[in-house]
Amino acid sequence: MTSLAPLRAPEPSGTRRPTARRYLMCRPEHFDVYYAINPWMDATAPVDRALALAQWETLRATFESHGHRVDVIAPEPGLPDMVFAANGGLALGDRALSARFANPERAAEGPAYHRWLSGQPFAKVHAATEINEGEGDFAVVGPRILAGSGFRTSHAAHHEAATFFNRPVVTLDLVDPRFYHLDTALMPLGDTIAFYPPAFTRESVTLLSALYPDALIATEDDANVLGLNGVCDGYHVFLTDKAVTLPDQLRERGYLPVPIDLSELLKSGGSVKCCTMELHPAR
Numbered sequence: 001m002t003s004l005a006p007l008r009a010p011e012p013s014g015t016r017r018p019t020a021r022r023y024l025m026c027r028p029e030h031f032d033v034y035y036a037i038n039p040w041m042d043a044t045a046p047v048d049r050a051l052a053l054a055q056w057e058t059l060r061a062t063f064e065s066h067g068h069r070v071d072v073i074a075p076e077p078g079l080p081d082m083v084f085a086a087n088g089g090l091a092l093g094d095r096a097l098s099a100r101f102a103n104p105e106r107a108a109e110g111p112a113y114h115r116w117l118s119g120q121p122f123a124k125v126h127a128a129t130e131i132n133e134g135e136g137d138f139a140v141v142g143p144r145i146l147a148g149s150g151f152r153t154s155h156a157a158h159h160e161a162a163t164f165f166n167r168p169v170v171t172l173d174l175v176d177p178r179f180y181h182l183d184t185a186l187m188p189l190g191d192t193i194a195f196y197p198p199a200f201t202r203e204s205v206t207l208l209s210a211l212y213p214d215a216l217i218a219t220e221d222d223a224n225v226l227g228l229n230g231v232c233d234g235y236h237v238f239l240t241d242k243a244v245t246l247p248d249q250l251r252e253r254g255y256l257p258v259p260i261d262l263s264e265l266l267k268s269g270g271s272v273k274c275c276t277m278e279l280h281p282a283r
Contacts, residue, residue, distance in 0.1 A: 016190075016254045018235040022069045024091075024116070024277040025060055028052045028083035029075045033268050037103045038180050040269030052264040056083065059238070059260050059275060066236055066258070071279075073116045081106055083265065084274040086135040086183060088113030090145075092165050093282030094123040099134040102152045120279075126164055132157035135273070136181035140280050142191040143167065144211075148182025150174035170211070172204040179223065183273045187228045189216065189237070189255065194246070196223040216253060222246040229271035231278070240271045 031052045036043050063070050075082050082088075088109060089098040098114035101107050110127070113134075118125045132138070137153035138161060139146040145165065147158040150173045162169040172182065176199045179185040185199035186208075194216035197205045208215060218228055221244040228246075230239030237250050241259035250257050262271050 016235040018233040020067050021233050022279040024071050024085050026073045026075050026082050026085045028056050030077055030080050031083050032080040035105050038269045039178050048264055055262050055264055076112055079109055082109050084270045085277040086274050087133045088277055089134040090138045091279040096122045096125045097164055098127050100128040100131050102131050130154050130157035130160045135277055136183055139182055139188050141188045145169045148172050148174050151180040173201040174199055175201055184229055187230050189232050190234050194218055216249055219245050226271040229273040231273050231276050238272050
């Protein structure tokens with residue numbers, strides 16, 4: 001399943017161009033933190049839902065002002081984490097794979113996202129039989145799908161995705177419970193990535209270094225504010241405004257950081273990418 005040939009190096013600074021993307025988001029109308037299924041969540045801490053909604057609307061408007069299409073799935077009562085649309089599935093080309101969540105608190109999100117995906121003009125929409133949490137643990141980078149495991153998504157789900165999408169899938173193992181999804185520790189940047197090595201096993205770091213020798217290495221300070229939980233359109237990188245050194249590193253590589261305040265949603269362990277499922281075109 002794993003191809004070891006490195007992808008091409010990033011383009012020189014000054015030559016990057018954004019491309020219009022299509023995103024799926026879910027308004028945090030029912031957002032709350034009354035259970036804890038990751039280390040970021042504190043069920044005793046108050047949540048300001050009005051602020052969460054305002055921050056989410058800013059993110060949506062920012063995407064749209066940069067030329068991207070945003071579709072919105074209707075939120076469902078009793079699903080406070082449904083705002084994290086990235087976890088709902090993986091859509092690539094004319095196919096979509098809906099999620100099957102690991103925690104019972106989020107289990108009903110899988111069918112909700114499956115219904116939405118089934119209403120789109122995909123040639124095939126498959127409800128996963130193996131445990132996976134969508135783009136939380138699947139990242140499309142060039143011709144490959146990078147796939148995280150260790151906390152939420154199973155290794156068996158990697159095989160299911162490889163077969164369904166007919167794409168090479170690279171298995172990566174996560175070891176730090178703070179970085180329970182791949183998208184908390186790794187961010188696609190076109191045909192390369194940014195990542196935080198301590199979140200992965202030594203073997204996975206070695207593999208990523210071989211595949212992406214020009215990868216941007218994030219600092220602990222940036223990882224600790226979910227700085228890698230961002231979205232790149234080829235030039236703009238939408239990421240938390242709490243990122244420390246990552247914005248300067250991105251500028252040095254020719255990207256333009258776009259800071260977003262999602263502090264209220266961070267209380268549930270999510271940031272820009274968690275709120276955003278990309279409907280990837282075929283490559």
